[in-house]
Amino acid sequence: MKYKCLVFDHDDTVVNSTATIHHPCFAEYLRAFYPGETMSLEDYFLLNFDPGFVPMCRERYGMTDEDLEHEARYWQRYVKDHIPTAYPGIREIMEQQKREGGLVCVVSHSFDYNIRRDYQANRLPEPDAVYGWERPEAQRKPHPFPLEDIMSRFSLKPSELLMIDDLKPGYDMAAAVGVDFAAVGWAYDIPQIESFMRRNCPLYFKKVDELAAWLG
Numbered sequence: 001m002k003y004k005c006l007v008f009d010h011d012d013t014v015v016n017s018t019a020t021i022h023h024p025c026f027a028e029y030l031r032a033f034y035p036g037e038t039m040s041l042e043d044y045f046l047l048n049f050d051p052g053f054v055p056m057c058r059e060r061y062g063m064t065d066e067d068l069e070h071e072a073r074y075w076q077r078y079v080k081d082h083i084p085t086a087y088p089g090i091r092e093i094m095e096q097q098k099r100e101g102g103l104v105c106v107v108s109h110s111f112d113y114n115i116r117r118d119y120q121a122n123r124l125p126e127p128d129a130v131y132g133w134e135r136p137e138a139q140r141k142p143h144p145f146p147l148e149d150i151m152s153r154f155s156l157k158p159s160e161l162l163m164i165d166d167l168k169p170g171y172d173m174a175a176a177v178g179v180d181f182a183a184v185g186w187a188y189d190i191p192q193i194e195s196f197m198r199r200n201c202p203l204y205f206k207k208v209d210e211l212a213a214w215l216g
Helices: 018-033 041-049 053-061 065-080 090-099 112-121 145-154 168-177 191-200 208-215
Strands: 005-008 103-107 129-131 161-165 180-184 203-205
Touching: 005 090, 005 145, 018 041, 018 065, 041 053, 041 191, 053 065, 090 103, 090 208, 103 145, 112 129, 129 145, 145 161, 145 168, 161 168, 168 180, 168 191, 180 208, 191 203, 203 208
Parallel strands: 005 103, 005 161, 103 129, 161 180, 180 203
Antiparallel strands: none
16 A cells, blocks of 8 residues: 555545535525525635635634534534435545555544544445544644644654545645645536646546556
């Protein structure tokens, strides 16, 4: 195996969730609590890419910490009844990593219990560690804490991890601690995001089977 630990983002990297769950939920939330405000799916992807979800909510809608907690509770209720589907080929990558004695970890802006539920529903191997939205903001990506903690917990060097993510916060987190980063673009076709990722990331994969072939 190329890396002792594969660190996966969750939404739009492992499961197809933004287009089918998160954006519809956020659009519904805006209609209910920010009348007149709308956001297209493309803008949702772009603003999650940069500056990220929390800065987007603060800057575009003026959300306070209390507002963000309210939105998160609304989201939790919505996703409770909506389970996304894993991309074909993801399970095989994880299973091979586990067979070879490697680790599979998750760093995501979804909640731990939602991530574990999605893994079970899609028959994915149980992750060795999960860092989700339930953690304090300073312990979520793009802050480097999740990768630093993985390296500490499992006695790994930066060169032994690969971060796999579709958006800029994952790239920023990996760059901060010298961890290799694989950008993936199979969830959408947005030129601005793909251009940035191809320009800044040595590794870019448009299809799951391209990542699988590269990992061997």
